[in-house]
Amino acid sequence: TTVSLEKTIYTLGQMEKIPEPQIALAGRSNVGKSSLLNCMTNRKKLAKISSVPGKTRSLNYYLVQPGNFYLVDLPGYGYAKRPKSERNVWGNVMEHFFTRNKSLVGLILILDCRLPPQTMDMELVAMAQAISVPLLPVLTKADKCNQRERTVTHRAWVDVLGPDADPLFFSSKSRQGRAQLWNEIHNLVQA
Numbered sequence: 591t592t593v594s595l596e597k598t599i600y601t602l603g604q605m606e607k608i609p610e611p612q613i614a615l616a617g618r619s620n621v622g623k624s625s626l627l628n629c630m631t632n633r634k635k636l637a638k639i640s641s642v643p644g645k646t647r648s649l650n651y652y653l654v655q656p657g658n659f660y661l662v663d664l665p666g667y668g669y670a671k672r673p674k675s676e677r678n679v680w681g682n683v684m685e686h687f688f689t690r691n692k693s694l695v696g697l698i699l700i701l702d703c704r705l706p707p708q709t710m711d712m713e714l715v716a717m718a719q720a721i722s723v724p725l726l727p728v729l730t731k732a733d734k735c736n737q738r739e740r741t742v743t744h745r746a747w748v749d750v751l752g753p754d755a756d757p758l759f760f761s762s763k764s765r766q767g768r769a770q771l772w773n774e775i776h777n778l779v780q781a
């Protein structure tokens with residue numbers, strides 16, 4: 591599998607219709623999204639691991655071959671220090687991405703396996719449900735969680751998402767969950 595950065599979008603004006611299937615990756619700043627993308631693609635620096643939280647502000651389109659689909663890395667949310675003017679611009683780009691995008695076939699929601707569901711995570715869940723885009727919840731940093739913590743967080747997400755949800759444990763450090771996540775991504779693209 592090869593994964594390459596094809597497009598970087600900063601503004602509404604740069605957005606265009608993309609016919610290929612897209613799977614979005616979203617999560618709060620610092621949750622481990624860049625690390626997950628790098629782990630998935632066996633690349634150390636494909637996505638920048640941020641020393642400054644909330645710094646990545648673009649939508650990054652990574653083309654996956656074979657398969658001819660995109661993984662779209664969305665800006666980390668929940669970073670309060672961002673200027674309000676900019677947050678509004680972002681709101682528009684994100685709203686456009688989610689509501690005017692017929693090629694969006696799934697949303698990978700990256701969550702911290704040590705934390706209970708956070709407000710902004712829940713907002714994204716509600717949005718995905720509103721537009722009927724399948725959600726793939728991933729509980730990352732699993733290497734930092736003991737079994738009891740895992741059980742508690744998993745149960746909390748099943749309470750939010752319903753009994754059919756099965757959040758996937760993942761670790762960019764141990765690579766736990768990597769093969770399964772690729773499977774689930776391919777299933778969404780082929781569905």
Ligand code: GDP
Nearest residue numbers: 619620621622623624625639640731761762763
């Ligand atoms: P992003 O802001 O969501 O892209 O998060 P990053 O990928 O930049 O990761 C934030 C911090 O968490 C970095 O210090 C990473 O090294 C660390 N991190 C990310 N994923 C994992 C993981 O699975 N296990 C551990 N132990 N640390 C991780």
